[in-house]
Amino acid sequence: MIKEGFYLSHIPDDTHLGKYVVIEDNVTIGKNVSIGHHTTILKGTQIGDNVTIGCHCVLGIKPATNARMRKSSTGHPHLNIQPHTRIGHVVSVYSGTQINKGVFIGDHASIRENVLIGEESVIGRAAIVELNTIIGKSCTIQTLAYITGDTILEDHVFIGPCVSMSNDKYMGAKEYSLKGPYIKTGAKVGNNASLLPGVVIGTDTIIGAGAVVTRDIDDGIVAAGIPAKKLNR
């Protein structure tokens, strides 16, 4: 079959390539990788063995800004995708990010630069992960959830659909060290909850749907409401 694509890097013989795939230079591709139609792999991206990538993705994007936006300096310059990761369709991922083994990234998701995603975590459909964020192992980020920049999720964290976070206390008005939420192991955040900058959510704590978390929440409790308070049960 005629290959209809544009490749500037070496493609192993066992790569399953869709049509109109673009692979720029200095891309490395492991064994048994599948890349869907119309997907674009930008310079320097590193793809491990047994990775599956859907159609219409853009991987390895270099950060861009305008005069009014913050810059980020990334430690490692390339996007690194570890083995057995599965990336859906219409996904964008930036360079300087590392996606560990067995991660699943849903369709229409977008992940910025300088992010680390731990093994076996799931990033939901149309979820967004901003820059400088660390997501632990076996976390579940559900559909349309928004993980802001400078956020830490420990392991086994569950973020429900449409959860919102912010990391800028002064909403652009002051110089401020941006700080997202810190969510500890096993915590669960219900759908459409709002988390304010820098809040800490304790180990195994549950936050109710639609709650607005304005202060730190202790370990092992259930909290809900606006502002979120411990429920007596």
Add this chain to the structure above:
Amino acid sequence: MIKEGFYLSHIPDDTHLGKYVVIEDNVTIGKNVSIGHHTTILKGTQIGDNVTIGCHCVLGIKPATNARMRKSSTGHPHLNIQPHTRIGHVVSVYSGTQINKGVFIGDHASIRENVLIGEESVIGRAAIVELNTIIGKSCTIQTLAYITGDTILEDHVFIGPCVSMSNDKYMGAKEYSLKGPYIKTGAKVGNNASLLPGVVIGTDTIIGAGAVVTRDIDDGIVAAGIPAKKLNR
């Protein structure tokens, strides 16, 4: 004009095809169909007469999972798009789903497998419909709304922008039969409301913007607040 595309199925002469369209095998295409640039139609997709599909879509996706995600078994294996449906740009739709006559699907929307969308319904821009969900006739799902899995919408339901739903009471912590909301004929849900798993919203009931619906809501009332309660008017 030279056709610049990749086709493994029969394309009727009256099909209006954009550039770099990919059509895999066993795709059937009706009369007077329009397919935009860069769109990908995957194996077995059935497209009725007078269907219009925008640019950069991916239609007929086969479900994929990782070790920590649920599987779905779909009754019918293909994506079936009935006549006079209009699909926007950058849309993804899974196989095993049926889209009835005259439906409109907005740009950047994503629809999972085993979904039924009734005649003349509108799925808004960047709205997401998860698996095993039934949407009735003449429903309006507005922009960025999230229709979770295992949900039923009867006819003439209105879901405002950014409405959030969930279907997993235990947020991944227990074995549980997933159950989304059940929304009856003519009900209207205001923007950014949150619906909890399994709640029933009554016929012609109105839910206020930003409400959190934690319990079933009767027919024909107006409810709002956190948790949502009947308003006395």
Add this chain to the structure above:
Amino acid sequence: MIKEGFYLSHIPDDTHLGKYVVIEDNVTIGKNVSIGHHTTILKGTQIGDNVTIGCHCVLGIKPATNARMRKSSTGHPHLNIQPHTRIGHVVSVYSGTQINKGVFIGDHASIRENVLIGEESVIGRAAIVELNTIIGKSCTIQTLAYITGDTILEDHVFIGPCVSMSNDKYMGAKEYSLKGPYIKTGAKVGNNASLLPGVVIGTDTIIGAGAVVTRDIDDGIVAAGIPAKKLNR
């Protein structure tokens, strides 16, 4: 290098073109423009000098509707992108919209017809701007925010992540002149707040995260809660 694209308009020699770019007819392109892989530029689009466009975008979309959706009549028929604008990846923008100098549009964003975006404003990742909306200068619309139709933002407005707006008081049930919020200069809206149709938010006013704004809010205050009320501080 062989150009792999499909062009029906004149492309200046200094244009940096990705692979599989589609440029329809009557497109004008200024000096030093960059267009990423797989991007589609539809008929009549006007691109100024020093504009950068990412991969997988669709620019210049003509509005489409079904029987149950409103029509819009746009004054100017084309998409006009002024110099030094930067458009991310997987972005869709409609015709009849003007994007002024130095604007930044994030990945996965979608902007409808008949919109005006003022100089140096930032439209966040996956944010959506509906039709007939005016956004002033140096505004910041953050990730996943939803700017409904018929909305006015003056200058230096900050809209936090996941903010939701609506413009239809009767949710499709009555004939109604649609009216979105009116947000005055320097106002800031916290993440995941919900704004109801036609509300006015005063100059330099701050709306808290998760608030539901049901009535007009005065200039220069801080308001939060459901419904949003002035905080005493």
